[in-house]
Amino acid sequence: xxxxxxxxxVTDQTYQPTLSQLRAFVAIAEYRHFGTAANxxxxxQPTLSQxxxxxxxxxxxxxxxxxxRRVLVTPAGKRLLPQAMATLEAADRFxxxxxxxxxxxxxxxxxxPTVAPYVLPALLPELRKQLPALVPxxxxxxxxxLLDGLRSGVLDVAMLALxxxxxxxxxxxxxxxxxxxxxxxxxxxxxRIDLRPGDLDALPLLLLDxxxxxxxxxxxxxxxxxxxxxxxxxxxxxxxxxxxQCVAGDLxxxxxxxMAVAAETARGTLEIARFAAPTPGRTVGLxxxxxxxxxxxxxxxxAVIRAEQPR
Numbered sequence: 001x002x003x004x005x006x007x008x009x010v011t012d013q014t015y016q017p018t019l020s021q022l023r024a025f026v027a028i029a030e031y032r033h034f035g036t037a038a039n040x041x042x043x044x045q046p047t048l049s050q051x052x053x054x055x056x057x058x059x060x061x062x063x064x065x066x067x068x069r070r071v072l073v074t075p076a077g078k079r080l081l082p083q084a085m086a087t088l089e090a091a092d093r094f095x096x097x098x099x100x101x102x103x104x105x106x107x108x109x110x111x112x113p114t115v116a117p118y119v120l121p122a123l124l125p126e127l128r129k130q131l132p133a134l135v136p137x138x139x140x141x142x143x144x145x146l147l148d149g150l151r152s153g154v155l156d157v158a159m160l161a162l163x164x165x166x167x168x169x170x171x172x173x174x175x176x177x178x179x180x181x182x183x184x185x186x187x188x189x190x191x192r193i194d195l196r197p198g199d200l201d202a203l204p205l206l207l208l209d210x211x212x213x214x215x216x217x218x219x220x221x222x223x224x225x226x227x228x229x230x231x232x233x234x235x236x237x238x239x240x241x242x243x244x245q246c247v248a249g250d251l252x253x254x255x256x257x258x259m260a261v262a263a264e265t266a267r268g269t270l271e272i273a274r275f276a277a278p279t280p281g282r283t284v285g286l287x288x289x290x291x292x293x294x295x296x297x298x299x300x301x302x303a304v305i306r307a308e309q310p311r
Contacts, residue, residue: 021054024043024052026088034048059080062077103131110141110150110158112143114214143164143213147169150166157301159284161214168290170288171287172286172287174284174309177281178280182255184249187271194276195274197225198225202229205252205254206246217282248270285302286298
């Protein structure tokens with residue numbers, strides 16, 4: 001590293017890291033790439049490298065191992081990373097509080113694809129109205145990558161299906177919604193309100209591609225109720241809108257969450273059927289790191305999101 005004046009392994013007890021140094025360390029650990037980390041922090045790569053070198057010199061520890069091919073977080077870096085992230089979160093909260101709002105500044109918010117298109121149109125204007133100091137940055141992605149983003153600090157919060165079964169996270173339920181069976185026009189099950197999971201037997205069931213939690217939830221429903229669809233997985237798509245259009249083209253049937261029904265059936269070329277109680281469905285919630293200093297802020301955010309959901 002450039003400018004090293006302290007031997008690794010010898011900690012200067014009087015040393016106090018700056019927030020810039022901690023941000024450099026966290027960004028490099030998150031992105032595992034100096035160029036990307038520098039761009040995200042809006043600094044030059046030499047400035048980023050110098051900040052990390054100063055932090056390592058002051059601590060007497062190597063936090064990042066850098067080679068020509070890859071960037072690795074050392075064991076010492078992994079041990080100190082959660083504390084560095086917590087310090088930065090506390091500092092951000094301090095600044096936001098000084099500005100008169102406990103929830104302000106940038107918020108990196110992950111959201112799964114089967115929620116984002118149906119929640120964001122109403123949610124984003126409401127966030128601007130109720131939390132004007134907040135600057136949300138939306139990242140739409142599959143559950144596994146959102147969880148990775150939360151653990152690494154790339155994301156602050158994520159809206160996804162609960163429970164995640166992930167350790168180190170706090171999960172706040174937001175709303176529960178039913179699954180609805182979408183059918184091609186004229187299908188024999190159209191209009192039914194008393195479906196049972198067994199009615200899926202022998203139906204050509206269309207699913208999202210692997211990695212989408214809605215795919216897993218649909219398959220879990222079939223396994224739990226010993227339903228045996230006729231074909232599963234022959235046609236797959238990356239978006240719910242594509243799956244629904246395949247249903248309109250008479251390629252099969254599919255399950256979608258209640259919140260998506262109005263948008264995805266608006267063209268009038270589809271029909272739906274509903275399940276009898278107990279109705280299969282899912283719970284959508286907000287997840288964030290248990291180590292964060294902004295738990296109260298995220299509880300406020302959860303309350304705003306929850307209030308925007310249809311009863």
